[in-house]
Amino acid sequence: MEFPQGKHPPTQFSIIPFSVQKKTGRDLRETLEQQGLALVLRKVEESTTPRDDQVFLQNLLENILDHPKDSLTFDRNPWGKPFLRDSPDPQLQFNISHSGGLTLFGFSRMGELGVDVEEITLRKDPDRLVRRFYSPAEQEYYFSRDPSERNLLFHTLWTRKEAVVKAMGRGLGLGLSTFSVVPLGEEKFTLQHRETGDTHQFWLRSLVLPEGYSGAVALH
Secondary structure, three states: OOOOOOOOOOOOOOOOEOHHHHHHHHHHHHHHHOOEEEEEEOOOOOOOOOHHHHHHHHHHHHHHHHOOOHHOOEEEEOOOEEEEOOOOOOOOEEEEEEEEEEEEEEHHHHHHEEEEEEEEEOHHHHHHHHHHHOOOHHHHHHHHHHHHHHOOOHHHHHHHHHHHHHHHHOHHHHHHHOOOOOOOOOEEHHHHHHHHOEEEEEEEEEEEEOOOOOEEEEOO
8 A cells, every 4th residue: 555655554553551641642642753653542441431432532632633622523424434524634544443341542644544452252153254254265264273263363353354444434335255354464455345346455453452352453
């Protein structure tokens, strides 16, 4: 994929733990300036609601943009991806994902962004889901592994695919089985839209998260 002038695919980046709001804001600004990509991980309680996550997102954006949060207006594209209407920094992209006790926030000035986090649980019949939603290459990759490894691999592949879909901003209607996110060591992939035939380049990386969670980040 082509990155903005003077930018390069991230070679390394840190996941910033959410702490004191102002400190997290400073860390975010510095990371965005240096790398063009910043992630924030927040541990949450069972009582946390989507509204709570949005309030934290507003606080983070206020610090990044140095702009009063009350003046930031959220909107969604036709497929539900959130964005800032009349953003003071149109180049800044953000995305959010929540699962179990974690919320992952992503911010980028390197292109459209998607992040996903999933709590790793024992699926009732993951093989059936793989046959339905994964590409032929992903199915071959998955079924070639020992059955004891497949539950973790299922979540790894799922978060990678979700991150790509969210970066594209087209929702699950994009067709999960129409593109591949294997092998896992690769970072640059090509997606071909099954309806239009258009091809899209994207960058993808799996994340190292606390035990019991899988996650990924994608740039388009």
